[in-house]
Amino acid sequence: MDSNSNTKSIKRKVVDQLVEGYEFATQLQLLLSHQHSNQYHIDQTRLVSGSGSVSGVPDPVDELMSKILGSFHKTISVLDSFDPVAVSVPISVEGSWNASCGDDSTAPASCNGGDSGDSKKKRLGVGKGKRGCYTRKKRSHTRIVEARSSEDRYAWRKYGQKEILNTTFPRSYFRCTHKPTQGCKATKQVQKKEQDPEMFQITYIGYHTCTATDQTHAKTEPFDQEIIMDLEKTLAASTAQNHVNAMVQEQENNISSVTAVGAGMVKEEENTNGDQSKDYCEVSSTGEDLSLVWQETMMFDDHQNHYYCGEISTTSHQFGFIDNDQLSSLFDSYCA
DNA sequence: GCGATTTGACCTGC
DNA sequence: GCAGGTCAAATCGC
Incomplete structure (x- = not known):
């Protein structure tokens, strides 16, 4: 066993955990900012009516969450500079990252044998070369739901279908439609149930980080x-x-x-x-x-x-x- | 023409 | 080596 590769493996796991924590914190920020904004708004309104202006007073929840996220970001950045190879997921300030270098905007230069620029968009010969390297996402934040319809209130784009061993029905792979534009990394897998083909087993992986700006989402999704x-x-x-x-x-x-x-x-x-x-x-x-x-x-x-x-x-x-x-x-x- | 889907190839993790 | 996940060219449909 190569101790160097072992160290890299450990680093990678550490980074994975940090990235996961970063994502948790981001989600918590969304929750708190939403819930807290209502209460905070009420409180601030009371203050305004009672003792004058409070403009410029930072929301303590936002402030705290910013510190938490900043801490994660700094730690990951330090590890990144220590060993760039260990950090497979480029972190953005906004809390979303692209786990796959297949993403158009942020693919590391190491993809496709170090090619840079638009070369990754081109297929490197049918049946030869890399079709774009990627890091398979860790199965975090997985939620399994059974429903009679595979459709839900999100806009999904199908990117693959696969026959799964010992199953009758293929599994379909979907990612959020907003991935290219907003970097939303939510994906879902849909598979008919063996016992009841009327039912779908839907596995949601990751969270939606996209904003609910599209009509189909907004109209039904408080x-x-x-x-x-x-x-x-x-x-x-x-x-x-x-x-x-x-x-x-x-x-x-x-x-x-x-x-x-x-x-x-x-x-x-x-x-x-x-x-x-x-x-x-x-x-x-x-x-x-x-x-x-x-x-x-x-x-x-x-x-x-x-x-x-x-x-x-x-x-x-x-x-x-x-x-x-x-x-x-x-x-x-x-x-x- | 453009966006979504299909599908075979490619890649990763176990 | 294999199964499963993802890519991306080809195709489809509006």
């Missing part, structure tokens, strides 16, 4: 909902969940529930009223999620356009449906 779905592991959702537990109890007689055993195996439980309603969705988690013993959380079913809340443990997930009114109450009480 920002609050996006935040909840994206930050299912956050304390925000956990804390907020406490406020709706009682309300959810009232709903439980009217819903189906799903228990996910492990990370993907699903057992549907009989509804109390015997109704095999399909009004549920399933979530599976990455390994790191499963390290949690119990976690109260929320999730959003894109297809059903419903929120579910419930508990996640290392061995099972249970969710119950909550309606929009409950969701509003939840947010009101949480943000109060």
Whole structure:
């Protein structure tokens, strides 16, 4: 074993973790800036009315998040200068990066054997040379949803399809339409279920960092909902969940529930009223999620356009449906 | 003409 | 070496 390559491997893992932390912090910033802006605006308005102007007063949340992100960025930059090879993902100040050098704007010069400029856009001969190097993305922030439609409120662009071993149906690969313009690195994989071809298993990888500027997105996708779905592991959702537990109890007689055993195996439980309603969705988690013993959380079913809340443990997930009114109450009480 | 999809080739990680 | 993920030229559809 080459100690040098081992060191590079370790560095790479460190950088991966830092980059992941950077992304988490970015997402947290989005959440906090959105939630906090409302409250902060109210507070500042009170100050304005009470004791004069507060213009120029920095938002403490933004300030703190900027420091956190800056810290991540500096650390990664230091590692980058220490060993550029170890840093496979060019970091941008805005918190998004391109994990694949197939991206037009930021491909490292090392791609395609060191070619630079527009040479990477050209195919280096059919069947020869590199078709553009890339770093396969780590499976972080993976969310698995089952739905009867593979469509959701985002604009996706299909970039590949693959036959998967021991499966009847091919897997389709989608990336966010806004990737070229906004660097959004969200991707999803869609595959029909073996047992039920009517159902799709949709794996969402990464978060949307694009802004909701397109019409299809904006008209059906309130920002609050996006935040909840994206930050299912956050304390925000956990804390907020406490406020709706009682309300959810009232709903439980009217819903189906799903228990996910492990990370993907699903057992549907009989509804109390015997109704095999399909009004549920399933979530599976990455390994790191499963390290949690119990976690109260929320999730959003894109297809059903419903929120579910419930508990996640290392061995099972249970969710119950909550309606929009409950969701509003939840947010009101949480943000109060 | 342009954007989306298809599909075979290429690349990476295990 | 293999399976899965991604690229990018070719093709399609509006």
